[in-house]
Amino acid sequence: MINSGYGNYGGNSVKKSVIGWTHGGGSHREDIEDNIDPLRQRSRDLYYGGSNIATGAVKRLRTNTVGTGLHLKSTVNEETLGITADEARKLEETIEREFAHWANSTNCDLERLDNFYQLQQLALLNALLSGDSFALMKTTKRTGSIYDLRVELIEADRVSTPDGETINPLFCEGVEKNKAGEVVAYHISKFHPLSFADRNPREWVRVEAYGQKTGRKNILHIMNRERIGQVRGVPFLSPVIETIKQLGRYTEAEVVAAVVSGLITVFIEKESASDDSAFGEVVPEEMQVDAEDENSIELAPGAVIDLGEGEKANMTTPGRPNSNFDPFVMAVIKQIGAALEIPYEILIMAFTNNYSASRAAILEFFKVIKMYREWFIADFCQPIYEEWLCEAVAKGRVQAPGFFNDPIIKDAYCSAEWNGPSAGQLDPVKEVQAAELRVQGGYSTREKEATELTGTDFYKNVKQRKREEELLKEVTGSAKKGFNAGDTGDKESDTDPDKEADRQDREEETEE
Structure with a gap:
């Protein structure tokens, strides 16, 4: 038989590149539900x-x-x-x-x-x-x-299959189906399966998915x-899960190595066995973090270890911090972000690229958010x-x-929209100008743009603006009226003969 199509590539079973690929698969029950707990x-x-x-x-x-x-x-x-x-x-x-x-x-x-x-x-x-x-x-x-x-x-965890129904094919992890495959009920335990202190009886409550009379969700x-x-x-x-766990182990190992290299840089090499006290005992007991464990070797910053006869000191260069740590971790994080549909800039909250790249990452992420x-x-x-x-x-x-x-x-009465956080703006001026152009061209509405730009309600914004403008007009009108009245008074004082005479008299008295 000659392979064709996928048989030459992903479905091939004789190539050296895939012959060691152990694989297996099952239905949703074997692949998903049976692995839910871990x-x-x-x-x-x-x-x-x-x-x-x-x-x-x-x-x-x-x-x-x-x-x-x-x-x-x-x-x-x-x-x-x-x-x-x-x-x-x-x-x-x-x-x-x-x-x-x-x-x-x-x-x-x-x-x-x-x-x-x-x-x-x-x-x-x-x-x-x-x-x-x-x-x-x-x-x-x-x-x-x-x-x-x-x-x-x-x-x-509390939605689980009752003890007496574990082999019933219509039950799957607490979800009950009928023979047609429709979900008809959920079984909720009165106890928490992972709790050691829960004293509730090992019983379950059957909750029908929909009300029999109304058809509404229960x-x-x-x-x-x-x-x-x-x-x-x-x-x-x-x-x-596996990738993140391995990355965590690597990160922890690098951190511990850096801490240890900062505590001591001299290791003692003995030519023969010795009954001398372990060098960790030079650290005062009150500074030891694990004094009760005889097998622990305590290190401390700046510890000076006396060398006995026949002992040599070997200087080590652990090379910590590791210069390759950050590039390697970033490469792994990018793969994790790709699998989770989260751009790595957003995953680590570091926007170090240019405006276009950062904006593209935000827009791509908000496609996921909308879903x-x-x-x-x-x-x-x-x-x-x-x-x-x-x-x-x-x-x-x-x-x-x-x-x-x-x-x-x-349905007509229940129709609704639910507004949440907006994507935000890296350059607010450009974002607002683009929104105005979309509205002018008929590609969007003010209501939609208000929601997407600031997460607010357009109608409430307009009402608030109306109140603000009326209040501002009232305040500025009063201030302007008072200002004009003051100007008129000054002009009257300049042209009033009696007031002018009084002013001249005061000036003459001051000069005398």
Whole structure:
């Protein structure tokens, strides 16, 4: 048989370049879900301090995707609802005002610790570290709270398969499917699988994915899928866990070597065995960091070691700091950034290239941010907002005729945008000029440009500007009026005969 196509290259099994390539693969269950536990724990270990690069990568993505929070901008569909533009704008302002009351308060959190925007940060951070995170939408009455909707975040580890269903093919890591492949329920443990102190019974609660009567979501699953059929997410750092760990080990070894070379530069070589005390004992005990370990050799800055008879001192040149350290680390970081879709300038927060290169890195990174933001909005922000709006309409706080009667009408009321941190500007003048040209040419709108340039709302900006201009006109008008009045008084004093005579008399008295 003669190889053809991929058989000559990536699919070849006899070439020396690939004959030693051990490979294997399976379905999403074997390749992903069966490896979830070590991936989660290793990702968290890297984030908690195992690697500065890992911590920075996760935080960079979290901060740029959510930042201080994705804020609601209601965009009701006035054509579908059959209302005027002014009526739509008033309705949008009412919705935004009511939602802000709920979102800005910790009452939106079942634990009563975070407001809605802080919950966004926590949910996204856990989804990046663990592969996915979950949120339950519960109702609880509280004194002083208009709305009863509460968000309860669930850590990924707690969604797991019950003991009696481990071999059931319809269960996968706590996610239950029906025979058609539809996700129908999630199983949440009352205990934390990784906790040694958790005394809760080893029981699970089955939460149906959708309400049987309303069809609304009972639980939110924040996850970004990679494989068809996949039901659990992969931690963000998974593709580079090994590379980051090895880089961390190398960095730690270089740092230790540099510290040791700074502590002592003389090593004692003995020609024969000796019962003399170890040279580490010359360091005073109060300065030793590991005095209890007899096998430890203590080093200290500027330590002078006396040489005994028959001993020689060999001077060493450890070559630390290593001049090749930075180029090698930067080369590895570039590969890590490529795998995580984070330009290395942003990954290490060092913009040392020219304007065009730095601007290109920022624009490329914000393509990734937009993707993650849209994913997070669809999985978390929008479903919670729609659930809140249902309560607001049911309680009469928001007037929305036909909301519960027609799904199309409901979608028109629920239409919204979520604005987050902007990309920022390296050269604000050029960015603003480009925005003005896009608006003039009809390629964009002032509303969109305000959102992308500064992350603000155009309509609110215009209203604030109107108030400022009116106030400024009032203040400058009063000042100008007072100034003119003062000028008139001075002129009158110059032309008044009596005042002029008095002035001359004072001048004559002064001269005398």
